[in-house]
Amino acid sequence: MGGYVKTFMLMAALTALFMGLGAMLGGTTGAVIALVAAAGMNLMGYWTADKAVLSMSGARAVDENSAPALVRMVHRLADGAGMPRPKVYVIETDQPNAFATGRNPENAAVAATTGLLRRLTEEEVAAVMAHELAHIRNRDTLIMTVTATFAGAISMLANFALFFGGDRDRPGGLLGTLALMILAPMAAALVQMAISRSREYEADRVGAEICGNPIWLADALRKIEAFAKGIDNNAAERNPAIAHMFIINPLHAHAHDALFSTHPNTANRIAALEAMQAPVRQSGMPKLGRGRGTKAGPWA
Template sequence: MAGYAKTALLMAALTALFMGLGALLGGSTGAVIALVVAAAMNLMGYWNADKAVLYMSGAREVDARSAPDLVHMVHELADGAGMPRPKVYVIETDQPNAFATGRNPENAAVAATTGLLRRLSREEVAAVMAHELAHIRNRDTLIMTVTATFAGAISMLANFALFFGGDRDRPGGVLGTLALMILAPMAAALVQMAISRSREYEADRVGAEICGNPMWLASALMKIEAFAKGIDMNAAERNPAMAHLFIINPLHAHAHDALFSTHPNTANRIAALEAMVVTPSRRPIQQSSVPRAGRRNAGPWA
């Protein structure tokens, strides 16, 4: 519950920032208009954000015939977690990574890169898929869509204020106006990153319970981070706004910038997973539920 309370507070902060910029542009009327625009943008994002993310990432849908082992694995994990089976996608890139998207568990998808399927063991892949299923079950995918929409809208309004001047008679005068135009987008980005970080820890915990072994996920995180530092993901570099969706930040630009990272420190995530070993999962998944990877290439998976 603490994680959800923190998320609610951060969302309230984003709303206040958005309405504050609206007031800067048009006073109380501007604040109301900003709120209406935010609602419209979030409605559009609610219905279409998942399709947009899958398109931008270059993901292709697979099924039981084109990628039987991967699809079977995801279905087994979803069934074991008592949740609807999501659609399964594969992204053609050598960087190991994965993400989930969708407005609710009934309309969701998980995507894995071919690099993930080639470079990780079947247990580690199962743990990564369980982590993404946890995001879906916790409805993090919707939360992240809404926060991304708010952050983008705040930046848009700040640009409007920069070009059209805003209300210069507001308290603080011109300097206050300039400060708000510059600082509001930065604050929105920090709030978005804070929400992302808080949800990653919870998804790690629930994902470890779904797959039944926290150390599978700990090992996967360590490997993915190591590979991500040296292998580009072109789709994410072209569309950095979707970086927060992946299990590990796919971008190189923020690899050493803790303040502006969309993900918590990997070592801290691993430590939290190791602490779970003291209290094993109540419902471990059977080894037979994780399909064999077969040859060490993308063939049996994708």
């Protein structure tokens, strides 16, 4: 519950920042215009953000013919969690990583890199996929779309302030406008990153419950971070705006829960998962084997 409260408070802060910036730039009229523009941006993001993220990451759709083990695993996890089965994608990169996207559980997708499927055990892959399903069930993918859109709208308003000067009769005048232009986007980015970090902790907790063993996820996080520090994810490097969606920062992991980090400290996440070990049910997930009639060898 604490994670949800923190997310709500951060979302409220982002909304207040956005509306306050609009009001300071153009009074009541400016605030209303900014709100309408943000609503349009959010509506567009609601319907198209998942396709854009999948395209930017270079993900390709797979099915039971092209990646039987991975697809069946995701289906078993989703069925066990009482969720709709998401679409499954694979990203061709040697860096182990994964993400989820989609506006709701009925229209969602999970994506895993080929490096994840090659370098992790079946149990660890299952735990990572369970983490991504947790993001879908918690509707984090929608939350992050909305926060990213608000952050973009705030940057847009700051640019308006640069070109049009805003309301010069308000306190601060030109200097105040310049301060807003610089500080408002920075504040929005900080709030967006804080929301992202908060949702990762909650997805770890729920994902551990879905897969049935928090140590699987702890081990997976440890391995993914170690590999991510030395292996580039070229698609993410070209499109850093999608970095916050991955289970571990694909732009190389940060050492601390810094203000400008999109992900929590991995050691802190592992400690929280290890603390869950006793209360969580043990391996209640269906058998992970590839099943009869499927090819042995690589996952995808």
